[in-house]
Amino acid sequence: MDEIDCSRKDGDVEIRHPTHPGQYTEFGTEELRAHYLVEDLFAPGEIRTVYTHQDRMVLGGAVPRPGTALELSAEPPLRSEYFCERRELGVIALGGGSVTADGEEYELAHRDCLYVGRGTRSVSFSSDEGARFYLVSAPAHTEYPTRVARHADTTPAELGDPATANVRGLRKYVHPEGIHSCQLVMGITELAEGSVWNTMPCHTHDRRTECYLYVDLPPEHRVIHLLGRPDETRHLVVRNEQAVISPSWSVHSGAGTHRYGFVWAMAGENQDFGDMDHVAIDELR
Numbered sequence: 401m402d403e404i405d406c407s408r409k410d411g412d413v414e415i416r417h418p419t420h421p422g423q424y425t426e427f428g429t430e431e432l433r434a435h436y437l438v439e440d441l442f443a444p445g446e447i448r449t450v451y452t453h454q455d456r457m458v459l460g461g462a463v464p465r466p467g468t469a470l471e472l473s474a475e476p477p478l479r480s481e482y483f484c485e486r487r488e489l490g491v492i493a494l495g496g497g498s499v500t501a502d503g504e505e506y507e508l509a510h511r512d513c514l515y516v517g518r519g520t521r522s523v524s525f526s527s528d529e530g531a532r533f534y535l536v537s538a539p540a541h542t543e544y545p546t547r548v549a550r551h552a553d554t555t556p557a558e559l560g561d562p563a564t565a566n567v568r569g570l571r572k573y574v575h576p577e578g579i580h581s582c583q584l585v586m587g588i589t590e591l592a593e594g595s596v597w598n599t600m601p602c603h604t605h606d607r608r609t610e611c612y613l614y615v616d617l618p619p620e621h622r623v624i625h626l627l628g629r630p631d632e633t634r635h636l637v638v639r640n641e642q643a644v645i646s647p648s649w650s651v652h653s654g655a656g657t658h659r660y661g662f663v664w665a666m667a668g669e670n671q672d673f674g675d676m677d678h679v680a681i682d683e684l685r
């Protein structure tokens with residue numbers, strides 16, 4: 401296959417084009433990574449963003465230096481005056497810091513979530529503790545209030561079993577019974593010590609794109625993330641704080657060489673968490 405331009409830049413934003421489920425089977429390791437893996441979202445003193453045409457989600461990382469706030473701007477691909485002019489934004493703090501939205505400061509502890517509604521003109525990030533902020537945005541048709549969900553106040557759904565090495569707690573932050581949004585559904589799943597599998601048995605969801613950001617993985621460890629159609633899977637070897645974009649036709653599951661957690665975020669046709677196309681383990685190939 402000819403080399404393809406799968407991650408061009410527009411301004412400072414990396415652009416990812418959608419792929420057809422017939423294409424990825426022809427991809428080698430580098431093309432798989434260039435299409436589906438987001439490797440370097442977090443850099444000191446920068447806000448980095450990746451615009452995927454999969455449900456037009458934007459993934460980002462903001463890493464403010466102590467004493468200097470970083471302001472989120474509307475980069476050229478958005479063709480808008482300010483970032484949230486037509487978009488909503490979910491933020492997960494990785495470390496303690498604050499987000500200021502239209503002059504209101506929200507203090508976030510590690511793993512807290514801030515939802516920023518459409519129409520918010522200014523959003524900035526600051527931290528004296530070296531926090532990283534993970535950003536996920538989707539187009540929004542109306543305005544919902546900006547709100548915080550605290551990790552400490554959210555009761556996780558307990559999933560999995562020690563016998564299948566997939567004991568994990570799933571916290572929902574942005575969802576129809578929690579923080580209201582137009583499209584975004586977002587939360588965090590944390591594996592128990594000794595568990596390594598996420599989202600197995602796995603699923604696709606034909607009506608949404610889903611992105612995972614892996615966290616809590618020591619530098620020398622990796623997650624083997626499964627993607628592709630259930631009957632023809634491929635894998636990505638993923639480091640800590642790297643993200644994976646899963647098209648609607650792709651499974652999204654993984655096993656780590658160590659316990660870890662991951663931020664999951666979806667956008668698309670509906671917000672029904674249970675709207676999954678389940679795949680039995682014996683259907684996987």
Ligand SMILES: O=C(O)C(=O)C[C@H](O)C(=O)CO
Binds near residue numbers: 588589600610676
């Ligand atoms: O551990 C899990 O299972 C998950 O966290 C699943 C994701 O939330 C997901 O894929 C939702 O569609």
Ligand SMILES: [Zn+2]
Binds near residue numbers: 605610652
């Ligand atoms: Zn899913």
